[in-house]
Amino acid sequence: MNIAKRLKFFLCLGISLWLTTSFISHSNQSVTPDYDLVIYGATFSGIAAAINAAEYGHAVALVEEYNQIGGLMTSGLSNTDFISFESLSGTFLDYCKRVEKYYIDKYGANSQQVEDCHAGIHAEPHVTLKIFQEMLAEHSNIQVYLNHRLERVSLGKPYLQLRHIERIKCFSLTDSASVELVGQIFLDATYEGDLAAFAGVEYRVGRESRQEYGEPLAGHIFYQNRRILNGSTGEGDHRVQGYNFRVIMTDDPNNRRLIDQPDNYQREDYLPIAEVLEQEKVSQVFARFGRDAILRAQMIPNRKADVNDIKNAPVRIALLGENYAYPEGSPEVRAKIVKHHQEHILGLLYFLQNDTAVPEKYRQEARQWGLAKDEFVDNENFPPRLYIREARRVMGEYVFTQNDVSPQQGTLIVPYKKDAIAIGDYALNCHGVQPPSLYSSVAEGDYNFIPPPFQIPFGVIVPRQFSNLLVSVAVSSSHVGFSGIRLEPVWTSLGQAAGLTAHLALIGQQMVREVDINELQKLLHHHKSKTTYISDIEADSALFEATQFLGVRGYLHDLYTLDTLAMVDTTTYRSLWGGQYAAAYPFHALEPEKELEGALAQRWIHRLSNERQQAEAREYLADSIPSRGEFLLKIYSLLSE
Secondary structure (H helix, E strand, O other), X not given: XXXXXXXXXXXXXXXXXXXXXXHHHOOOOEEOOOXXXXXXXXXXXXXXXXXXXXXXXXXXXXXXXXXXXXXXXXXXXXXXXXXXHHHOOHHHHHHHHHHHHHHHHHHOOOOHHHHHHOOOOEOOHHHHHHHHHHHHHOOOOEEEEOOEEEEEEEEOOOEOOEEOEEEEEEEEOOOOOEEEEEEEEEEEOOOOOHHHHHHOOOEEOOEOOHHHHOOOOOOOOOEEOOEEOOOOOOOOEXXXXXXXOOEEEEOOOOOEEOOOOOOOOOHHHOHHHHXXXXXXXXXXXXXXOOOOOOEEEEEEOOOEEEEEOOOOOOOOOOOOOOOOOOOOOOHHHHHHHHHHHHHHHHHHHHHHXXXXXXXXXXXXXXXXXXXXXXXXXXXXXXXXXXXXXXXXEXXXXXXXXXXXXXXXXXXXXXXXXXXXXEEEOOOEEEEEEEOOOOOOOOXXXXXXXXXXXXXXXXXXXXXXXXXXXXEOOOOOEOHHHHHXXXXXXXXXXXXXXXXXHHHHHHHHOOOHHHOOHHHHHHHHHHOOOOOOOOOOOOOOOOOHXXXXXXXOOOOOOOOOOHHHHHOOOOOOOOEOOOOOOEOOOOOOOOOOOOEOOHHHHHHHHHHOOOHHHHHHHHHHHHOOOOEHHHHHHHHXXXXXX
16 A cells, blocks of 8 residues: 555544544443554453553553453463473463462472472463453553443445444443444454454354365364274364363362252263263273373362363263354353353263262262362352354465465475464364264364474464454464464464554554564564474574574575484474473474584575675685574574665
């Protein structure tokens, strides 16, 4: 957009906002000041966006339908999903450091609590809530609206065939009063993509067919032991993967609350579980690892566990197939689905702890555990939010698919993305969409495939056909692609990128899609957020910004050639503590102290943009042989000129 058109666009937008403000001031609605950035959804992604934009002085409104901030991370999801610690960065890593400091300050550096928080990745929900509140309180220019549900989105006149949002109307769930929030830029940070849907953004619900994007894991599928089984048609449909609650339980008698018989309890619904136990198809009720149990108990500080579903276990707490109406459902439909899931898991726990049909050894084990009395104290110690693994997915300027995590031929590295704004390091992971049928131990739609660490491009947070809307959770992706993105560390990184995108658009008086990606990446690197997975260069390294800068330009994607890989052990997954967390993914290290190889030097020089830079790089090599790190800094300085 040229300068004249840009001035015209913002003149029209300014007049529109002035008219909107004038209308509100003469109505009976509650009035709030205009905001630079309006965020719907106080998930950690939304919080990250808010604090990163607010740091640059922008006025931010953070609106949340529930009565507390933090999304799932303050609602039971305390065992955070990722594979290697080297994938964490930016605002999420800042949170982890605050968690660790909290436990050190309260219990001592050598305490069991500090050990159990594992460098801050595992926190009790009330601790996470406290830290999120403190992070927001550091910025007086963030206004938080709790218990406010979106009611309407008002669009202005299209400009250059792009729509823009002028304001949103929300109503309070506590007193039914309405509030209208006027903004220059809007962000949807909800798990459901509600703001985007209200605005009319194109979106998907369900699974694409295998043919649409050429994804092997797409559509109707049976998957086991890294193989696609017979009976997999690859057909697309409306189905989404299963939901469940992440219940916080404890075996501490002083903090344990045994389960009361829930409303609408029907004993006959759970009697088939007794048959599973009688046949010893599982050996225990709770397990930290493996599938030989009913419930996954992932430990967090103070003798508590984040209790989760176990994929393909004989008994599930995820109600596969009973959530299809949730993504596009009305508040009433969603509330019914949420209640059904709550009654299911409470009924299951009550049955296991009390029913005489349950063999004694299982009943005794189950009664060792109860709800943690000091969590969710205003909700009868039960998490307020259902674990929404997948709902809507907006269609954006880029659609992230399984192809984006496929390694380059003959390597263990995925193709680089020059417009990367975040990285991911987790499996393509789906808990299934239908109960077992053709195969008795395999849920249809379940898969788990671990790719190399990958980059996520800018276009996934930019919906099509909008000038001032970003989406940081329900991002643009296929069902399979989303199954690798749908993790709190990744969503938080995308939220941080969205907040900084809003900042650049505001100061540059641009549409969000026009933001200079190089400037955005520079800001992300300044805030220690990674856009490339380099396993041995962390935020405190003097090489951090240089490696991240060069990483999105392809300089570090061929550190390991095919010949190199042929000479080393290519085992990629080395578990830590016997669980999902693993050592750094191999073949992604810079090894900065290593003497620079001639072939690598020539590859780096060849990528320089002009002959003068190439000549200066060769001159630098004339006197001595530098280390990889030293030459990388030289290349960085040449490209930064």
